[in-house]
Amino acid sequence: MDYIIILGLNHKTAPVELRECLAFSGEETDALLRSFSEHAAIKESILVSTCNRVEILLTSPDSDAAIGAAKRFISEYKRIPVSRFEESLYIHQGDDAIRHIFRVAASLDSMVVGEPQILGQIKEAYRTAALKRTSGVILNRLLHKTFFVAKRVRSETGIGDHAVSISYAAIELGRKIFGSLEGMRVLLIGAGEMAELAVEHLIRHRSGDIFVANRTFERGIELARRFRGTAIRFEEIGGMLQKVDIIISSTGSPEYVIDRKMVKAAMGGRKHRPLFFIDIAVPRDIDPRINRMDNAYVYDIDDLKGVIDENIEDRNREAVKAERIIDAAVVSFRKWYESLDVVPTIKALRGKMAEIARSEVEKTLGILHHLSEADAEAIHRMTEALINKMMHDPTIFLKNNGCLRDKAYYVDITRRLFNLDPAELSGSGARPGDSQHRTEEEL
16 A cells, blocks of 8 residues: 655744745746656655645655655755755654545644635645646545545534635734734735735725735736725836835745845834834745834734734634544544455455346345255355456556556555445435545545
């Protein structure tokens, strides 16, 4: 059986300086997945890269070789020696890996328990792997199960009630520093999901004028229009620093969007009014040296760890319920995973065929009263011989190398074709050809 492996680092094990060095762009993700697919020890792979974590999910017949290869690939693509990030890595295998991905998707491993963004980020990572065909039967099933578990946790616990996203934590930090955000003029740099959430929170706190700067001006106009703000071009950011009070930045830029020189030029016209920067991007958008300037305050993602939400205890209590859901899901997935071993599948298939044959023979013999015991015994022997002959080719195919790298796929298909997992498959309406693409409800 192949090993299921997760290796990665997150906000608990690595500082933002290291995380931003190891963050993977879309192009880098595609290239890394391609390298994984070409390595003999790695069968399936998915890469999750967010502002708070970089995680690689793998299946492999040789865990040591796969882990070593993953470390080397990270080092080569990011041009960072393994020694610089190795101590920050965590590695999970088997049930621990399964439990980890369930907990991450359910937001139990997030900086702020209950924030919903991570599930969408994992779905996007899975979509990328599926398009690149680096995920297969095992990770497809695991990720669909992951989405289903996360959905259950959100619907059956209160972990999402008043959930605190990174954006909300950023706004709370601003409110604590200024006392009130009412009337404060805000510049949002970047028009992604983080920015949208930030705007929603700002409006609830009755902030003043909102300006939106995005590299794609049309996207900035769209977001500004939705929230009755004003879109500006990226080139106008420097001049806008004189007018606003709060800057929230969440772009994907590999370089600083705002540097010390820009802020220094703006400070002369501000007449000692404080300027508050919240940098929720990885890599960081705001030069941290700005924090040394008078009346300039820079906070990055790691600083948000200190923001205390009044509902944290309630969310932690709900997290206990979520852990129970996850524990049960781990057991369920492990049973399916263990069923992918060839021997249990062959035994289950033979057992089902034997049961069908026995039932039909008994019905037939029940109406053929004229047959002697010797005749009945001959029919039983013939039935057993038929089962053996029918089982011969599938057994050879599954046991030998006919499956090559896709052995799990063919074992899974066999179990689906002959409905050998009634508890898992009942009501799913799955077709044999649907093995690679199934909805979370089916799993």
